[in-house]
Amino acid sequence: VAPLDFASFFRWYSTKRTPGFVMVHAEDPNRKAILKMLSEDQQLRFTPGAYFGNNLERHLRTSGYLHAGLTDYTFEVDEAGKAWWVVTVYDPTIVWSGEKVRGVAIVDPASGETKFFPLGQVPEWVDRAIPAQFVKKYLDWYGDYRNGWLNSWFGRLNLIEPEEPSIIYAVDGQPDWVTGMTS
Secondary structure, three states, rough: OOOOOOOOOHHHHHOEEEEEEEEHHHHHHOOOOEEEEEHHHHOOOOOOOOOOOHEHHHHHOOOOOOOOOEEEEEEOOOOOOEEEEEEEEEEEEEEEEEEEEEEEEEOOOOOEEEEEOOOOOOOOOOOOOOHHHHHHHHHHHHHOOOOHHHHHOOOOOOOEEEEEEEEEOOOOOOOOEEEEEOH
């Protein structure tokens, strides 16, 4: 699923909203793409390509997330076909790094209404609350530091390294991160 977004400031200034989004089948490349046109009251006003108060990140910053870490702006559609922005909210634990995910902020792209869901309470239609780069970093840390910080520098015994994680859908229909680990 991909939203139609603004190509330039002048496109945004002349319309202030985009008419819909495109859906492509993830497994069958021969299926036709679907262009979902939205009614005027449901058209997308808050997007990353919008400007000023309609810019998605700026809207979140002015909606109570000024000092929170925000990443992985994902456009998702719920089971009823309603479009949403799902944004991972995190806190750094070591100066500006050591990201710890608090949950997700879900934004209605038409009205800008924002609701926060902590980890463990994220709606089931959300595919990912923890971004791939965080999963990779967590696994890197595990592989480097599981036998202690000094071992990661001097002994370097039994260090393991993850491959790039990818999402699969398990038997229960829920998305899971999977990766291989090498020695």
